[in-house]
Amino acid sequence: MEPGGVSVSAVLPAGGSGERLGGATPKQFCAVQGRPLVSYAVRAMERISWISDIIVVVSPENIETMKTIIEKYGHKRVTVVEGGITRHRSIFNGLKVFAEKQFSSHLFQKPEVVIIHDAVRPFVEEDILSKVVMAAKEHGAAGAIRPLVSTVVASAADGCLDHSLERARYRASEMPQAFLFDVIYEAYQQCTDYDLDYGTECLHLALKYCKTNAKLVEGTADLWKVTYKRDLYAAESIIKDNLSQEVCVITDANETVAQVGFLLPESLKRQIKVETVSISQSRNDNHLQSIFSGQCYNFVCVNDKKCAIQETQQLVHILEKSDIPLLHPVVLISVYLDISGNNSFSIGMEELASIKKFARETKKKNILVYGLLIQYKDPSLLQETVNSAAALIMALIKDRNPELIGQLLVA
Amino acid sequence: MEPGGVSVSAVLPAGGSGERLGGATPKQFCAVQGRPLVSYAVRAMERISWISDIIVVVSPENIETMKTIIEKYGHKRVTVVEGGITRHRSIFNGLKVFAEKQFSSHLFQKPEVVIIHDAVRPFVEEDILSKVVMAAKEHGAAGAIRPLVSTVVASAADGCLDHSLERARYRASEMPQAFLFDVIYEAYQQCTDYDLDYGTECLHLALKYCKTNAKLVEGTADLWKVTYKRDLYAAESIIKDNLSQEVCVITDANETVAQVGFLLPESLKRQIKVETVSISQSRNDNHLQSIFSGQCYNFVCVNDKKCAIQETQQLVHILEKSDIPLLHPVVLISVYLDISGNNSFSIGMEELASIKKFARETKKKNILVYGLLIQYKDPSLLQETVNSAAALIMALIKDRNPELIGQLLVA
The missing domain is CATH 3.90.550.10 (Spore Coat Polysaccharide Biosynthesis Protein SpsA; Chain A)
Known part of the structure; x- marks a missing residue:
């Protein structure tokens, strides 16, 4: 008052x-x-x-x-x-x-x-x-x-x-x-x-x-x-706690992505306040700007493009223009949804190296980028995989560990 | 007194x-x-x-x-x-x-x-x-x-x-x-x-x-x-600090592994007390037992076998027999050295799933297992890669994050 x-x-x-x-x-x-x-x-x-x-x-x-x-x-x-x-x-x-x-x-x-x-x-x-x-x-x-x-x-x-x-x-x-x-x-x-x-x-x-x-x-x-x-x-610890109160989940309109884009926020909501935004909305700065003004320091981008740095890059640009990363490190988790259904799916070293390079550059702007892979195989196991992804997301948000940037975790 | x-x-x-x-x-x-x-x-x-x-x-x-x-x-x-x-x-x-x-x-x-x-x-x-x-x-x-x-x-x-x-x-x-x-x-x-x-x-x-x-x-x-x-x-935080004072690095006698087994402890020594043990010594419980009695809560196993769960399993057995994990969670980092020199080297989902399964079992015994991959490519870049591995190891040891067990990080 x-x-x-x-x-x-x-x-x-x-x-x-x-x-x-x-x-x-x-x-x-x-x-x-x-x-x-x-x-x-x-x-x-x-x-x-x-x-x-x-x-x-x-x-x-x-x-x-x-x-x-x-x-x-x-x-x-x-x-x-x-x-x-x-x-x-x-x-x-x-x-x-x-x-x-x-x-x-x-x-x-x-x-x-x-x-x-x-x-x-x-x-x-x-x-x-x-x-x-x-x-x-x-x-x-x-x-x-x-x-x-x-x-x-x-x-x-x-x-x-x-x-x-x-x-x-x-x-x-x-x-x-x-x-x-x-x-x-x-x-x-x-x-x-x-x-x-x-x-x-x-x-x-x-x-x-x-x-x-x-x-x-x-x-x-x-x-x-x-x-x-x-x-x-x-x-x-108190500051980390304060920064871990809210996450913004940005998803694609693609059907499978949308399913995860629905389940993941539901799972996260048990632990943290969640805002969801579609990628098309995120291209329109206004909605994101309103989330930024709400002092959200955590972002999750869900997409089905392998190591989709372009999508993430776009968000980094918007964040840079805001003053959000000025006072606190921002956590940005790029979730890649593998819908190949392929059990022998593999990740190449070059792709990992490119995520790391990108994360190192972005860290200079006080934005901490992490990768997270969700394999979409058996629909009956999807909920469990999504819960595991939510647990990893919460761990990354709470820890805000600058040493682990650019790593690709697997849910 | x-x-x-x-x-x-x-x-x-x-x-x-x-x-x-x-x-x-x-x-x-x-x-x-x-x-x-x-x-x-x-x-x-x-x-x-x-x-x-x-x-x-x-x-x-x-x-x-x-x-x-x-x-x-x-x-x-x-x-x-x-x-x-x-x-x-x-x-x-x-x-x-x-x-x-x-x-x-x-x-x-x-x-x-x-x-x-x-x-x-x-x-x-x-x-x-x-x-x-x-x-x-x-x-x-x-x-x-x-x-x-x-x-x-x-x-x-x-x-x-x-x-x-x-x-x-x-x-x-x-x-x-x-x-x-x-x-x-x-x-x-x-x-x-x-x-x-x-x-x-x-x-x-x-x-x-x-x-x-x-x-x-x-x-x-x-x-x-x-x-x-x-x-x-x-x-x-104080307890985590106390648990992060010493690490035991266990290495193979293999020549390339031995090189990393030498460089890695050197890099770690700048931040933490380091004990080194060869795998052959580790098969003889006595030396490890003396390290255990020194209240070491962090172990790094270096080897060149892809996702060498067997080697790690052996150490888990020895740790279980000791009372080290009784009072505090023990961190065990399995470092896999990729000497293929292959840029298109890739990691399969099944291998990742097996590390995760193993880590979940081991967590029940209060032992937190993490994977770490070091790519041995250009010898001139080896020191840099080893330093990056040391930074990741220190981050895992200091955080002791139970949510990140079973993940394979890349140095």
């Missing part, structure tokens, strides 16, 4: 060093499905029309990297700002572009409410952003919270337990947070160097320096912060 | 309902790589020789499920005990089998130190177990802690921020914990119904009822608790 009548901008601190991840690359720049994590967080903000400016604050050595990311993934309304040596100093720098002309090439329109969100929390939804913004407008400050997963304990000087906190009385403070711009900017101007160097929590500054008790808003589980390597694994 | 001279047993509460996971199956029974999570935690305890008895406490409706799991995965030294309606009551029930005869068919030897660990923390290492046991022997109680990932806040009655905790002063209390048996048993006997119903933290009981200040031991990041769906994803 849009928070009516409030002007909103966002600051994303992305200056962390990612020590806890144990890698050389700071976590916000780690690739998930080939794309840096920070780009997912930026995209999560950018798709929300009521957020005006998105300020990404990065350490000086990563400014060029960040600018390249913005260009490569076509991010809009994003400005890169140089961070300070701590999280608070970076956020302060991000806020200054709205208030002080010398910190930026132009003075941005000061928003009524500013959202602060982490570059390493890629799954933030509009709902929680809207909630913290509205709560901030009312209370001056607001932040997402989550129940504690573990009990929190205080240790004594000797490394022994001093006391345990009663878990139900406390919450984990997460992101996003939102503030009346004047409140948080005032807090940063008032706060001490000690705060700027050792603090991390914006809600605390608003309370301490502006007497603003932030509204705490219960968030969803997907607000978690990518901190450890296991979190990158989890993020990767 | 073995904690010398201390008798140790373990209690694993596994009675949780897994509400936060959002699924019908309690998280400890969710399958990761086909095996319930609780079995991983049990295995982590069981492999440590100095832990005598492992008591798994489950809710009454899951007792049979748990007994089936123990039987299926061959767990030893494990006893299933019926839990109570809360975590504390379950742990108390687990402890009683060491102290009170009526709670079990026989009285277990009371240990000096008892470890308490969660069924949903599958990655606990011997090092931290040993540390908490030794600290418990010295201090009476000990528990693993981790730095807080998020700031902890206290909310006021109006849902607004009351205060933030200074993150550096607090820690997340994790598992494993360990106690002198008499300390924790006394604490449970003394504590109130309110404690048993609403508390969760054993360290707190030891402090409150036995004046024992637990030693807090800094743990590693892998102690985290599987709580949300994303944690199951992370656990799955």
Whole structure:
């Protein structure tokens, strides 16, 4: 829901060093499905029309990297700002572009409410952003919270337990947070160097320096912060899951193909949302364009021409013209229906080599092409073969494995 | 390191309902790589020789499920005990089998130190177990802690921020914990119904009822608790990672095969630890047995016989006799080297069907068989083809995708 009548901008601190991840690359720049994590967080903000400016604050050595990311993934309304040596100093720098002309090439329109969100929390939804913004407008400050997963304990000087906190009385403070711009900017101007160097929590500054008790808003589980390597694994799996919600099946009008073109979607429908399009429709871009606008990242082309790269090529061209492959790899499975009924049917090496070559070229455009052969022999076995094909299609879609492109699987 | 001279047993509460996971199956029974999570935690305890008895406490409706799991995965030294309606009551029930005869068919030897660990923390290492046991022997109680990932806040009655905790002063209390048996048993006997119903933290009981200040031991990041769906994803990826550390390449003595049998391991070595064995050695079980004892879960058989199921069958028999496939799926890639030099080389449907049939049978034994074809044509292109084969092998090993078994990939 849009928070009516409030002007909103966002600051994303992305200056962390990612020590806890144990890698050389700071976590916000780690690739998930080939794309840096920070780009997912930026995209999560950018798709929300009521957020005006998105300020990404990065350490000086990563400014060029960040600018390249913005260009490569076509991010809009994003400005890169140089961070300070701590999280608070970076956020302060991000806020200054709205208030002080010398910190930026132009003075941005000061928003009524500013959202602060982490570059390493890629799954933030509009709902929680809207909630913290509205709560901030009312209370001056607001932040997402989550129940504690573990009990929190205080240790004594000797490394022994001093006391345990009663878990139900406390919450984990997460992101996003939102503030009346004047409140948080005032807090940063008032706060001490000690705060700027050792603090991390914006809600605390608003309370301490502006007497603003932030509204705490219960968030969803997907607000978690990518901190450890296991979190990158989890993020990767969640993104793959999100990309595996829908498949578009494109079929020929030919009678036998049409039969498989009917059975295959039926089998797939048990596991995934399916759109079907006939090839003649697919030649008319409009229908496909409407599917593209629905953010479908998986396509299955069914035809009876051996290794029909031409048909697939046509779809690749349409996909390239869309911006679908820009943000996520698109899976394109070319299903070849062998209706020869010939048990000694065989596949030649040259044909396999040509599929692989085509797939390698197409991968450069972030489209992952796989081949799948369905043998149409005994009609009584067709259902079983189609189910097996559906299982392979689901496996290819869920895995999105770039190493297996150009392979011809057999159902 | 073995904690010398201390008798140790373990209690694993596994009675949780897994509400936060959002699924019908309690998280400890969710399958990761086909095996319930609780079995991983049990295995982590069981492999440590100095832990005598492992008591798994489950809710009454899951007792049979748990007994089936123990039987299926061959767990030893494990006893299933019926839990109570809360975590504390379950742990108390687990402890009683060491102290009170009526709670079990026989009285277990009371240990000096008892470890308490969660069924949903599958990655606990011997090092931290040993540390908490030794600290418990010295201090009476000990528990693993981790730095807080998020700031902890206290909310006021109006849902607004009351205060933030200074993150550096607090820690997340994790598992494993360990106690002198008499300390924790006394604490449970003394504590109130309110404690048993609403508390969760054993360290707190030891402090409150036995004046024992637990030693807090800094743990590693892998102690985290599987709580949300994303944690199951992370656990799955970590387990796949652990299984992809080593591959055993078995080759023929034939000259051309030997050349690939040399180049392929060299290429694989850039990404994974590689053991090589000749087929003649593999016929002598001893050498393979020593590799099996090294917990290798990935095998590549290189030969020049078209779809040489016989060779692969032999390895399957040896694997079946070992207990390697009992706990984890084993990947077995049958590499067929085509030395015909024939560009119009082709693969028949019947051969493909026979590989698939074989793979389906073998999958029932938890062995995942894949086919891989390497064409030996131009010697100048051999290195490139071998690198491509190595990339496919790594992809198959890392993914362990059960849907792709029986497929013949082409390098």
